[in-house]
Amino acid sequence: MCGIVAYTGYREAYPIVIKGLKRLEYRGYDSAGIALLNGGLNIYKKKGKVAELEKLLEEKKDELHSHTCMGHTRWATHGEPSDRNAHPHYSNSRGIAIIHNGIIENYEALKKDMQMRGHTFHSDTDSEVFIHLIEDVYENNQCSLEDAVRIALTMVVGAYAIVILSKDHPGQLIAARKGSPLVIGIGKDEFFMASDATPIIEYTNEVVYLNDFEIAIVKNNTLTIKNIEDKISTPYIQKLDLELDSIEKGGYPHFMLKEIFEQPKSITDCLRGRVKSASGHLMLGGIRQYANKLIHADRIIFVGCGTSWHAALVAEYIFEEFTRIPVEVEYASEFRYRNPIIHEGDVVIAISQSGETADTLAAIELAKAKGAIIFGVCNVVGSSIARASHEGAYLHAGPEIGVASTKAFTAQVTVLAMMAIMIAHKKGTITESRYQELLVDLEQLPSKIEKTLQLHKLVETISEEFKNARNFLYLGRGYNFPVALEGALKLKEISYIHAEGYPAAEMKHGPIALIDEEMPVVVIALQDSSYEKIVSNIQEVRARKGRIIAIVTEGEEQIRKIADFVIEVPRISEPLSPIISVIPLQLLSYYIAVMRGCNVDQPRNLAKSVTVE
Ligand code: G6P
Numbered sequence: 001m002c003g004i005v006a007y008t009g010y011r012e013a014y015p016i017v018i019k020g021l022k023r024l025e026y027r028g029y030d031s032a033g034i035a036l037l038n039g040g041l042n043i044y045k046k047k048g049k050v051a052e053l054e055k056l057l058e059e060k061k062d063e064l065h066s067h068t069c070m071g072h073t074r075w076a077t078h079g080e081p082s083d084r085n086a087h088p089h090y091s092n093s094r095g096i097a098i099i100h101n102g103i104i105e106n107y108e109a110l111k112k113d114m115q116m117r118g119h120t121f122h123s124d125t126d127s128e129v130f131i132h133l134i135e136d137v138y139e140n141n142q143c144s145l146e147d148a149v150r151i152a153l154t155m156v157v158g159a160y161a162i163v164i165l166s167k168d169h170p171g172q173l174i175a176a177r178k179g180s181p182l183v184i185g186i187g188k189d190e191f192f193m194a195s196d197a198t199p200i201i202e203y204t205n206e207v208v209y210l211n212d213f214e215i216a217i218v219k220n221n222t223l224t225i226k227n228i229e230d231k232i233s234t235p236y237i238q239k240l241d242l243e244l245d246s247i248e249k250g251g252y253p254h255f256m257l258k259e260i261f262e263q264p265k266s267i268t269d270c271l272r273g274r275v276k277s278a279s280g281h282l283m284l285g286g287i288r289q290y291a292n293k294l295i296h297a298d299r300i301i302f303v304g305c306g307t308s309w310h311a312a313l314v315a316e317y318i319f320e321e322f323t324r325i326p327v328e329v330e331y332a333s334e335f336r337y338r339n340p341i342i343h344e345g346d347v348v349i350a351i352s353q354s355g356e357t358a359d360t361l362a363a364i365e366l367a368k369a370k371g372a373i374i375f376g377v378c379n380v381v382g383s384s385i386a387r388a389s390h391e392g393a394y395l396h397a398g399p400e401i402g403v404a405s406t407k408a409f410t411a412q413v414t415v416l417a418m419m420a421i422m423i424a425h426k427k428g429t430i431t432e433s434r435y436q437e438l439l440v441d442l443e444q445l446p447s448k449i450e451k452t453l454q455l456h457k458l459v460e461t462i463s464e465e466f467k468n469a470r471n472f473l474y475l476g477r478g479y480n481f482p483v484a485l486e487g488a489l490k491l492k493e494i495s496y497i498h499a500e501g502y503p504a505a506e507m508k509h510g511p512i513a514l515i516d517e518e519m520p521v522v523v524i525a526l527q528d529s530s531y532e533k534i535v536s537n538i539q540e541v542r543a544r545k546g547r548i549i550a551i552v553t554e555g556e557e558q559i560r561k562i563a564d565f566v567i568e569v570p571r572i573s574e575p576l577s578p579i580i581s582v583i584p585l586q587l588l589s590y591y592i593a594v595m596r597g598c599n600v601d602q603p604r605n606l607a608k609s610v611t612v613e
Pocket of ligand 1: 305306351353354356357360403404607610
C-alpha cells in the first residue's frame with residue numbers, strides 16, 4: 001500500500017527509481033512521483049500509473065541527472081488521487097521533501113498548529129503535514145536534519161515508512177519506519193531504500209530490514225541506524241535469496257496467470273524438505289521451541305484478512321478434524337478492536353502472504369501482549385509479521401505480485417494442513433495409516449495441480465459464456481465452503497462482477513431468491529462427505545433455472561446430467577481438496593476479467609499489501 005523507493009550512489013538515480021516504482025506498482029497505482037537533486041530539489045508527479053509519470057518525464061530526460069532520487073507510487077487514503085496529492089511533498093520552504101507510506105492519524109491537529117504558524121499547504125494529504133513538521137522542528141531547534149526527523153517522529157501518531165531528501169544535503173537520505181515496511185539495500189558505494197526488496201535485488205542481495213521506531217541515515221557513503229531515543233545500533237545485514245526471474249512475468253501476459261500456472265512449482269517448493277512419505281517424515285523446521293505449545297494448545301485462533309482469512313477457514317476444518325483442538329477464525333481487523341479473551345494455553349496463528357498487513361500485525365501484537373504464543377504463516381521472508389511471531393512456517397511460494405492472491409492461497413492451505421497433520425500425529429489424534437495416506441496425498445499435490453491446470457481451455461470457453469453476467473453465486477459445503485468464498489472474492493476483485501459465496505445449505509435462507517435464468521451458480525460439488533447434500537442443492541438451483549457450473553471429481557456422472565458445465569478435477573483426499581478445487585475458480589475469474597478488458601494485475605481501488613488500517 002504505497003510503494004517507496006530511493007537511491008543514492010554513483011549511478012544515475014532516476015532510471016533506478018522509475019524501474020523500482022514499476023516493480024512496486026502492485027502496492028498502489030493512483031499516482032506517482034519522484035524528487036531529485038538536479039541543481040535544486042525538484043519534484044515531478046502525476047496522477048495515474050507510473051507509466052503516466054514516465055511519459056511526462058520522457059520530455060524532461062535531460063534535466064533528470066542526479067545521483068540521489070526518491071520515488072513513490074500511491075494508494076490514496078487522505079485526499080483523492082490527483083497531481084497535487086501525489087508524493088513527494090515539499091516542506092514549507094521547499095528545501096526538504098518526503099515520500100510516505102502509512103497514515104498520520106493526528107495530522108489535522110498538527111496541520112492546524114502549523115497553519116497558525118504560517119505554513120502553507122498544497123495538498124489534502126496527511127503526509128504533507130509530516131514534512132512541514134520536520135522542517136518546523138529543524139528550524140526551531142537548530143539541530144541536524146536527522147535529529148529533527150527523530151524529534152518529529154515522537155510527535156506523530158500513526159504508521160509510516162518515510163524517506164526524506166534535502167536540497168542542502170546532497171547524497172543524504174533519511175528514512176524511518178513504524179508499522180509500514182522499509183528495507184535498505186547495501187551495494188558497493190551505493191544504497192537503496194524500498195518498501196520491499198523487489199526494486200533492490202537486481203543490484204544487491206545484501207539488505208537491512210528497518211525495525212519500528214528506527215531511523216536510517218545514509219550520508220558520506222555510510223549507513224547509520226539509530227532508534228527514536230538516539231541510540232545507534234549495528235545494522236543487521238541479511239543475504240536475500242531471491243531471483244530476478246521470480247519477480248518478472250516470464251512470457252505470461254499477466255502476473256496473475258503466471259502465478260496460477262506456477263502452482264505445481266510453488267507447492268513443490270512449499271513441501272520441499274518437509275514431507276517424505278517413504279520414511280513417514282513430516283517436519284516444519286520453523287516450529288521447534290514452541291512446538292509443544294501448539295500440540296497442547298487449548299484453543300487455536302487464526303487471524304488474517306482477505307484471501308488469507310479464507311485459508312484460515314479451511315484450516316479450521318482441517319485442524320478440528322485432525323487435532324481435535326477447538327479453533328476460532330477471526331478477521332484481524334475485528335479481533336484487534338474487540339478486547340478478545342485470551343487464556344494461557346491459547347495459540348494464535350497469523351496468516352499473511354505479505355507479512356505486512358497492518359490489521360494482522362496489530363492483532364498479533366495485541367494477542368502477544370495478552371500472553372499468547374504467536375505462529376506466523378507468511379510468504380515474505382523477513383516480513384514484519386514473520387518477525388513479530390514467536391515461530392512459524394514460511395510458504396516458500398516465491399514472490400506473489402498479482403494483486404489477486406492465487407499461489408499464496410494454495411501454499412497457505414498446504415502449510416496449514418502440514419501443521420495440523422504434524423500436530424495430530426504427535427498428539428495421536430490420527431491413526432498411523434491415515435497419517436501415511438495424508439503424506440502421500442501431500443506429495444501428489446503438484447502433479448494433481450498440473451493436471452487441473454490442463455483444464456484451462458475448458459475454463460476459458462466457460463468464461464466466454466458468462467463474461468457479461470452481472471452477478472455470480474458460489475456455493476460449497478464443508479472444506480469447500482471457504483473455496484466458494486475465495487472464488488467469489490477473486491471474481492469481484494478483478495472483474496468487478498458482483499459475486500457472493502455461500503455455504504450451499506444456506507442458499508435456502510436468502511440467496512435462492514436471486515436465482516433465475518440469468519444467474520450463474522458455481523458449485524463445488526466433489527465426491528466427498530457432502531456429495532449427496534450438494535447434489536440436492538444443485539437440483540434446487542436447477543429447479544429455479546439457474547445456470548450451473550460445477551466443479552466435480554473426475555469420472556462424475558450424476559451432476560453431468562444436471563449442470564450446464566462441469567469441470568472435472570483429480571480426486572484427492574477431502575481435507576486437501578480446496579488446494580485443487582480453487583484452481584478452476586482462479587482461472588475463471590482471470591479469463592472473465594481479461595475478456596471484460598479489466599486490468600487483472602492492478603484492479604481498481606485495490607492494493608496488494610494493505611499496510612494501513
Ligand atoms: C489485500 C490483498 C489480498 C490479500 C489481503 C491480505 O487485500 O489484495 O489479496 O488477501 O490483502 O493480505 P496478506 O498479505 O496479509 O495475506
